[in-house]
Amino acid sequence: MPYRIARLRRRCRPLLDQLALPRPFSIEPLCAHLSAHRRRPLHLHPLPPQAAAAGACGLWVATDTDDHIFYEQRTARSHQEHIVLHEIGHMLFNHHAVTDTAGSPVGLLGDLSPRLVRRILARANYSTRQEQEAEMLATLIRTGETGPVRCPPSDTYGKLHAALGVSTDHEL
Secondary structure: OHHHHHHHHHHHHHHHHHOOOOOOOOHHHHHHHHHHHHOOOEEEEEOOHHHHHOOOOEEEEEEOOOEEEEEOOOOOHHHHHHHHHHHHHHHHHOOOOOOOHHHOHHHHHOOOOOOOEEEEEEOOOOOOHHHHHHHHHHHHHHOOOOOOOEOOOOOHHHHHHHHHOOOOOOEO
């Protein structure tokens, strides 16, 4: 298992190195940075009730001109942020939906025209490579794991800081 996680982290590293994470961390400045970097607007929306009722907690929808991320609104703010980061992970990895248009979740978004949607991804499970990549990237962004590889903290406070995503001086 640790080897698989290490490989997953290595796949995330090039994307992390391209990010300018805001300090202190906040979703809004990160989204503004990504929008400017990708040269296309990035919009955040609460997930429509019908999509949440169908079991989705996050969606990334790409049109010809914009990116839209939908997140579950009936959860804690930290969970909402993680959902957004997970969808950003799909966006940065340039993941594609693996279902055909008949199985597409476009219908969960109400009156959105399927002709406008170039790409749509919805979380279903974490067993696919795409889901694991997006989840790992979201976790690494949220915990601030960019820049130099960090040494694992050895003391209790260092471990607590690492678990909470608080920056420490334990760098190589």
